[in-house]
Amino acid sequence: MKAMVLTQPGHPLELEERPVPDPGPGEVLIKVQACAVCRTDLHVIDGDLPNIRTPIVPGHEIVGQVVSVGEGADMRPGERVGVPWLGHTCGHCDYCDSGQENLCGKARFTGYQIDGGFAEMTVADHRYCFPIDAAYSNVEAAPLLCAGLIGYRSLAMAGEGRRLGIYGFGAAAHIVAQVAGWQGREIFAFTRSGDTAAQAFARKLGAAWSGSSEEPAPVALDAAIIFAPVGALVPAALRAVRRGGTVVCGGIHMTDIPSFPYSILWGERVVRSVANLTRRDAKAFLALAPRIPVRTHTVSYPLEHANQALDDLRRGRLSGAAVLVMD
Numbered sequence: 001m002k003a004m005v006l007t008q009p010g011h012p013l014e015l016e017e018r019p020v021p022d023p024g025p026g027e028v029l030i031k032v033q034a035c036a037v038c039r040t041d042l043h044v045i046d047g048d049l050p051n052i053r054t055p056i057v058p059g060h061e062i063v064g065q066v067v068s069v070g071e072g073a074d075m076r077p078g079e080r081v082g083v084p085w086l087g088h089t090c091g092h093c094d095y096c097d098s099g100q101e102n103l104c105g106k107a108r109f110t111g112y113q114i115d116g117g118f119a120e121m122t123v124a125d126h127r128y129c130f131p132i133d134a135a136y137s138n139v140e141a142a143p144l145l146c147a148g149l150i151g152y153r154s155l156a157m158a159g160e161g162r163r164l165g166i167y168g169f170g171a172a173a174h175i176v177a178q179v180a181g182w183q184g185r186e187i188f189a190f191t192r193s194g195d196t197a198a199q200a201f202a203r204k205l206g207a208a209w210s211g212s213s214e215e216p217a218p219v220a221l222d223a224a225i226i227f228a229p230v231g232a233l234v235p236a237a238l239r240a241v242r243r244g245g246t247v248v249c250g251g252i253h254m255t256d257i258p259s260f261p262y263s264i265l266w267g268e269r270v271v272r273s274v275a276n277l278t279r280r281d282a283k284a285f286l287a288l289a290p291r292i293p294v295r296t297h298t299v300s301y302p303l304e305h306a307n308q309a310l311d312d313l314r315r316g317r318l319s320g321a322a323v324l325v326m327d
Contacts, residue, residue, distance in 0.1 A: 002018075059116035081131060
């Protein structure tokens with residue numbers, strides 16, 4: 001099989017021919033049909049995250065068809081499934097027992113410690129594979145597996161306030177904006193200065209306002225979600241939310257947060273992070289998405305062009321999500 005492999009952080013992916021892996025107990029072998037490209041993939045490839053296992057096949061927004069199953073795997077060949085970032089947990093620690101498996105100290109992640117979907121075939125734990133609604137094509141479904149799931153969990157963490165700010169209008173934001181709009185919220189989209197294309201994209205998806213993150217919010221926000229990995233946006237968002245408001249940091253990595261005056265935190269404002277996802281999140285969101293319905297905006301690339309897709313994401317040349325498509 002073909003795979004795009006990270007051999008060393010900070011280096012481009014390399015195209016390799018690898019043997020098709022065999023599924024072990026509780027695992028399934030999946031023929032990958034599409035895999036979206038996430039900003040977390042950039043953090044892995046650029047070496048922003050600790051303890052990166054190399055060589056590693058990145059990619060954790062996988063849609064594919066089960067080819068074969070290992071002993072004890074509760075799936076059948078032919079099923080279409082999605083595989084997200086969270087790929088394994090211990091199942092018996094305090095976090096796992098309390099519904100917080102996303103915080104498990106022994107968790108392992110797809111495309112980070114487990115070979116992922118930038119390949120023609122991959123192996124996954126059957127417990128972390130989810131059915132994909134027939135309303136979505138493979139390419140349309142792929143961004144739901146991380147951009148959608150993290151956006152959905154971030155939205156829940158933001159509370160029920162009506163006026164929601166979104167900082168960084170990329171793959172996750174374009175999905176969560178649709179969910180929030182369906183819930184009856186007003187969306188205020190903040191982008192990099194001068195990114196008029198992203199601002200227009202946000203308005204097309206129903207944003208009441210869009211502009212530069214360097215501008216003040218036009219109204220006091222009830223909550224804000226930060227998807228851009230820029231620590232300076234935390235104090236900006238704190239200034240934008242009302243007393244009692246919440247600022248949610250939705251990424252796995254962020255540049256250092258600069259010091260800020262206590263006055264913008266005072267008033268029972270809250271800053272919190274979102275870490276990974278749970279299977280409960282996956283089941284709830286993947287059931288909700290076709291009801292809204294969420295429509296993903298994608299740009300497709302062949303597997304061999306993974307480095308180009310990553311560079312386009314890094315440089316902000318995309319509206320929506322990049323998706324690698326297998327032959």
